[in-house]
Amino acid sequence: MRTKRLSTVAGVGLLAIALSAVVLPGTASAADPVLITNSGGYSTQPSGTDPKDKVNRPLGAQVTIPAGQTRYLNSKLTVDNVREISEVSHLVLCRRPGQPAEVARLISGQNVLTGGATSLLTRGFVTAPADSLLHCEVYGQFVNHTANQPGRLEVMPSSYIQDMHGPTAAVRQTFNAKVLVNTKARVNSVSFTAPAGATAVQAISDLNVTVCYGEDEEGERKLCKRSLKARMDGRSSLVGTQLVMEQLAADGSVCKTTTNGDLAGVNVTTTIHHFKINKYLINVPIVANCSRDFVFYTRVTANSGSNSFVVEGNNQSVGAVFVP
Numbered sequence: 001m002r003t004k005r006l007s008t009v010a011g012v013g014l015l016a017i018a019l020s021a022v023v024l025p026g027t028a029s030a031a032d033p034v035l036i037t038n039s040g041g042y043s044t045q046p047s048g049t050d051p052k053d054k055v056n057r058p059l060g061a062q063v064t065i066p067a068g069q070t071r072y073l074n075s076k077l078t079v080d081n082v083r084e085i086s087e088v089s090h091l092v093l094c095r096r097p098g099q100p101a102e103v104a105r106l107i108s109g110q111n112v113l114t115g116g117a118t119s120l121l122t123r124g125f126v127t128a129p130a131d132s133l134l135h136c137e138v139y140g141q142f143v144n145h146t147a148n149q150p151g152r153l154e155v156m157p158s159s160y161i162q163d164m165h166g167p168t169a170a171v172r173q174t175f176n177a178k179v180l181v182n183t184k185a186r187v188n189s190v191s192f193t194a195p196a197g198a199t200a201v202q203a204i205s206d207l208n209v210t211v212c213y214g215e216d217e218e219g220e221r222k223l224c225k226r227s228l229k230a231r232m233d234g235r236s237s238l239v240g241t242q243l244v245m246e247q248l249a250a251d252g253s254v255c256k257t258t259t260n261g262d263l264a265g266v267n268v269t270t271t272i273h274h275f276k277i278n279k280y281l282i283n284v285p286i287v288a289n290c291s292r293d294f295v296f297y298t299r300v301t302a303n304s305g306s307n308s309f310v311v312e313g314n315n316q317s318v319g320a321v322f323v324p
């Protein structure tokens with residue numbers, strides 16, 4: 001007999017991180033946020049800087065993941081006193097001790113306006129190899145988006161990295177490939193089977209979006225092109241998102257659907273151009289008369305009266321379902 005399909009609504013909106021009362025320098029244990037030590041003023045690189053010449057600035061905060069373990073990392077970077085509109089990249093780079101090669105990376109990017117502080121949240125799951133621990137450190141990349149000359153901004157001392165839960169019991173994570181959205185898309189899709197004994201699951205979905213505008217981009221991997229039906233003549237994109245968690249029946253049909261509320265839109269202007277959207281679902285109950293299999297995804301829409309946009313790849317857009 002087909003299981004009755006249920007529908008519920010869970011936690012809505014952007015993730016707000018509550019800091020622990022204990023804030024320590026150096027390497028964190030679970031749930032201790034580690035403040036950066038290299039705060040203060042930074043020069044931004046000229047707008048014409050070649051991508052290969054963009055500099056990752058070490059901001060002086062690190063967490064360590066023991067060998068063979070998976071950890072849920074959150075990092076917040078706050079910048080202020082921005083002299084010119086600046087392209088800010090926020091990176092968490094994980095390496096074996098004493099080795100320069102990256103084993104894992106998490107990335108956010110956004111154009112930051114003058115006139116106030118802006119925070120970027122970068123998060124995701126990182127698994128250390130069985131034979132080595134990983135040091136995961138916070139970096140910033142700062143480029144003047146207004147002129148082909150150096151600018152300036154300030155990195156605030158409240159910026160941090162945090163190991164949220166300690167060892168993670170179970171997780172499935174995906175990094176979405178780059179995709180052009182003219183009408184709608186289904187991104188950050190994850191299939192997950194809840195382990196025995198778990199009574200609820202959680203999920204995150206982060207999207208880095210780029211507004212298409214101006215001239216067509218050149219190159220095979222570039223997607224903001226009128227030949228691909230991208231709308232590029234307006235001044236903004238209206239980006240709609242909704243998280244969808246489907247618990248499946250034994251026959252693979254949908255048994256229960258949980259969302260984070262109605263489709264919600266955010267207007268991203270051509271001035272901002274790059275923008276990070278962070279959303280989550282917490283404590284989604286596992287219904288006993290369904291299977292323990294889940295499908296999670298983010299429904300993304302582009303308003304027909306505004307510009308198309310790109311959901312960025314390169315570890316900038318991530319979805320995960322997990323049991324802490």
